[in-house]
Amino acid sequence: MKELKKLPLIVDEPWLEPYESKIEKRFQNYQNAIRAINDFSGSILEFAGMHEYFGVHFDKLRNGWVYREWAPAAKALFLMGDFNWWDRNSHPMRSSPRGDWEIFLPYEEYKHTFVHQSKIKVRVIGANDSDLDRIPAYIRRVVQDETNHDFAGQLWFEPQPFSWTDQDFSLDEPAKMPLIYEAHVGMALEAAKVGTFIEFEELILPRIKAGGYNAIQLMAVMEHPYYGSFGYHVSNFFAPSSRFGTPEDLKSLINTAHGMGIAVIMDIVHSHAVKNVNEGLNEFDGSDHQYFHPGPKGYHEGWDSKLFDYGKWEVQQFLLSNIRYWMEEFHFDGYRFDGATSIIYKHHGLVSFDSSDKYFDEGVDEDALLYLQLANTVIHALNPKALSIAEEVSGMPGLCRTIADGGIGFDFRLAMGIPDYWIKTLKHKLDEQWDMFELWHELTNRPKLEKSIAYAESHDQALVGDKSIAFWLMDKEMYFSMTVLEQNLVVDRGIALHKLIRMITLTLGGEGYLNFIGNEFGHPEWVDFPRLGNDWSYQYARRQWSLVDDPLLRYQQLDKWDKVMIQLAKDHQMLSAPPAIQLHLDPDKKIIAYERGNLIFVFSFHPTESFFGFPIKVPQAGTYQIILDSDETQYGGFARLEKTMKYKTDKEQQVSLYVPNRTVMVMGRGK
Numbered sequence: 001m002k003e004l005k006k007l008p009l010i011v012d013e014p015w016l017e018p019y020e021s022k023i024e025k026r027f028q029n030y031q032n033a034i035r036a037i038n039d040f041s042g043s044i045l046e047f048a049g050m051h052e053y054f055g056v057h058f059d060k061l062r063n064g065w066v067y068r069e070w071a072p073a074a075k076a077l078f079l080m081g082d083f084n085w086w087d088r089n090s091h092p093m094r095s096s097p098r099g100d101w102e103i104f105l106p107y108e109e110y111k112h113t114f115v116h117q118s119k120i121k122v123r124v125i126g127a128n129d130s131d132l133d134r135i136p137a138y139i140r141r142v143v144q145d146e147t148n149h150d151f152a153g154q155l156w157f158e159p160q161p162f163s164w165t166d167q168d169f170s171l172d173e174p175a176k177m178p179l180i181y182e183a184h185v186g187m188a189l190e191a192a193k194v195g196t197f198i199e200f201e202e203l204i205l206p207r208i209k210a211g212g213y214n215a216i217q218l219m220a221v222m223e224h225p226y227y228g229s230f231g232y233h234v235s236n237f238f239a240p241s242s243r244f245g246t247p248e249d250l251k252s253l254i255n256t257a258h259g260m261g262i263a264v265i266m267d268i269v270h271s272h273a274v275k276n277v278n279e280g281l282n283e284f285d286g287s288d289h290q291y292f293h294p295g296p297k298g299y300h301e302g303w304d305s306k307l308f309d310y311g312k313w314e315v316q317q318f319l320l321s322n323i324r325y326w327m328e329e330f331h332f333d334g335y336r337f338d339g340a341t342s343i344i345y346k347h348h349g350l351v352s353f354d355s356s357d358k359y360f361d362e363g364v365d366e367d368a369l370l371y372l373q374l375a376n377t378v379i380h381a382l383n384p385k386a387l388s389i390a391e392e393v394s395g396m397p398g399l400c401r402t403i404a405d406g407g408i409g410f411d412f413r414l415a416m417g418i419p420d421y422w423i424k425t426l427k428h429k430l431d432e433q434w435d436m437f438e439l440w441h442e443l444t445n446r447p448k449l450e451k452s453i454a455y456a457e458s459h460d461q462a463l464v465g466d467k468s469i470a471f472w473l474m475d476k477e478m479y480f481s482m483t484v485l486e487q488n489l490v491v492d493r494g495i496a497l498h499k500l501i502r503m504i505t506l507t508l509g510g511e512g513y514l515n516f517i518g519n520e521f522g523h524p525e526w527v528d529f530p531r532l533g534n535d536w537s538y539q540y541a542r543r544q545w546s547l548v549d550d551p552l553l554r555y556q557q558l559d560k561w562d563k564v565m566i567q568l569a570k571d572h573q574m575l576s577a578p579p580a581i582q583l584h585l586d587p588d589k590k591i592i593a594y595e596r597g598n599l600i601f602v603f604s605f606h607p608t609e610s611f612f613g614f615p616i617k618v619p620q621a622g623t624y625q626i627i628l629d630s631d632e633t634q635y636g637g638f639a640r641l642e643k644t645m646k647y648k649t650d651k652e653q654q655v656s657l658y659v660p661n662r663t664v665m666v667m668g669r670g671k
């Protein structure tokens with residue numbers, strides 16, 4: 001009998017051999033699912049095409065509009081809206097044995113009433129005898145009434161198709177080495193208001209381009225009823241949030257970004273959905289188990305939201321169609337999957353992962369893992385270079401290996417332990433207590449064949465109740481002492497460590513890098529959206545660009561450092577280079593040196609002492625020179641290093657360096 005060939009994941013990770021049968025079973029589950037999908041739909045892309053069937057569409061053959069809805073347990077559905085003066089009874093829909101409901105509106109009869117921008121809802125008599133006016137599940141635009149704040153679906157028939165000009169845009173660089181700028185359109189302006197897609201395109205995209213970033217991760221794209229949810233309580237999965245503008249406005253933003261060579265990634269929320277009955281999917285057909293798990297299993301207590309039943313074909317089709325829709329209709333270049341840990345585990349990751357068994361025990365939702373494999377299959381079938389990123393904290397093995405290897409198929413995982421490490425260090429340790437061994441471990445401990453996106457902080461670390469790294473470092477001094485006209489020891493320390501933290505995270509922590517909007521220049525304070533508790537203020541739901549634009553403030557020094565740091569990574573293909581090789585680690589002097597991308601990085605985290613003639617053994621003999629250092633005055637330093645100096649290796653292949661405290665120097669070898 002021929003022995004089955006081991007999956008590459010098992011070959012490359014021998015420690016997984018005790019779980020080989022379970023990993024094989026996951027692979028078989030995927031193959032079985034693909035076969036069933038192909039038998040049913042012909043291909044997975046056809047399977048993920050339900051957005052072209054459900055919802056409102058114009059049928060050219062029948063010359064009229066057809067509206068379809070999946071509501072298997074409902075007793076009756078009625079379409080209503082501006083077109084019939086909101087009559088809740090005049091337009092009943094008919095059902096099929098599959099649980100689909102349908103109504104046809106002839107063009108000649110409705111051409112003057114069923115029109116662009118008119119509003120609709122569907123009245124649903126539910127299985128529980130509820131009688132509610134709902135928003136169609138596949139609706140592509142939802143608007144809120146300014147008077148009564150009620151949400152309704154809106155017909156969106158483009159007068160003419162959007163003219164895309166991004167045919168020559170290439171994903172080669174972002175896919176190979178993503179340098180991601182995480183941003184929220186609504187809070188991107190300095191004005192105390194909700195920003196728009198158009199304002200973001202005109203005012204913020206140029207800043208991102210100037211910063212050197214090659215990808216944007218857009219938050220809060222899908223419609224959500226509560227602005228303060230940061231976009232994570234989604235109600236309408238196929239509708240761009242109307243508070244930011246029209247669908248064409250979003251297309252324009254993405255088209256312009258592509259023209260600048262910038263990829264646009266959506267922060268997609270398939271981990272849960274808003275529990276609201278009036279705006280969302282919850283109890284749509286009058287049951288608690290249409291889109292979601294029934295009972296307590298379908299409710300996330302920590303998030304106060306509903307949880308999808310990934311084992312249902314109709315739910316798979318809904319979510320996979322959602323993936324296809326945003327990529328095809330809006331030209332998104334991939335996704336960052338929010339809450340992947342919560343998706344994967346029935347306990348949502350709220351346990352200690354102190355044993356490898358927990359990646360394969362009954363706590364894992366195998367239906368959810370299969371869904372993520374299918375999702376990644378759809379993404380890469382649509383665009384092989386598209387980016388698929390998992391927000392995953394448990395360290396699920398194989399998450400970022402191909403499905404053929406035995407993995408889940410993501411391209412990258414967010415290195416979520418790194419920002420947690422930085423915040424804990426800043427909160428709980430004095431500078432002299434920083435542990436260099438722990439720092440090295442936290443930034444380098446990742447699967448060797450799975451790619452990570454490193455970041456010092458994202459939106460998570462800046463939410464109200466926490467602080468940005470800059471604010472942890474400088475606190476109230478940021479209000480009074482950020483001028484270049486005076487010296488302040490707290491600010492000097494903060495600026496020095498801010499630069500070191502970001503540089504070592506970028507160059508040591510992964511194969512990609514992420515920054516949250518404004519943090520590149522040390523944006524002060526936290527993020528807090530308008531709510532009752534802050535008297536509906538926009539004070540903290542904005543970005544104060546005037547700070548970095550003022551040459552008399554030190555924010556500009558941090559911004560210059562971020563730009564040169566990102567450019568260094570691009571020039572030397574830093575993140576696509578193999579992981580760093582440690583050259584030196586001195587726990588007492590708090591010096592770390594390593595080589596990556598043919599460059600030598602020497603960091604001193606010592607709070608007070610500088611060292612003369614400090615020996616660092618380098619990989620190759622020759623003459624070295626500083627090409628960048630954080631102590632330059634333009635970056636807020638003290639100009640203690642001489643960049644014209646040449647450092648020749650001795651007979652032990654060492655260079656002797658002057659290493660000032662709280663600095664990083666980047667060295668290159670001469671030809």
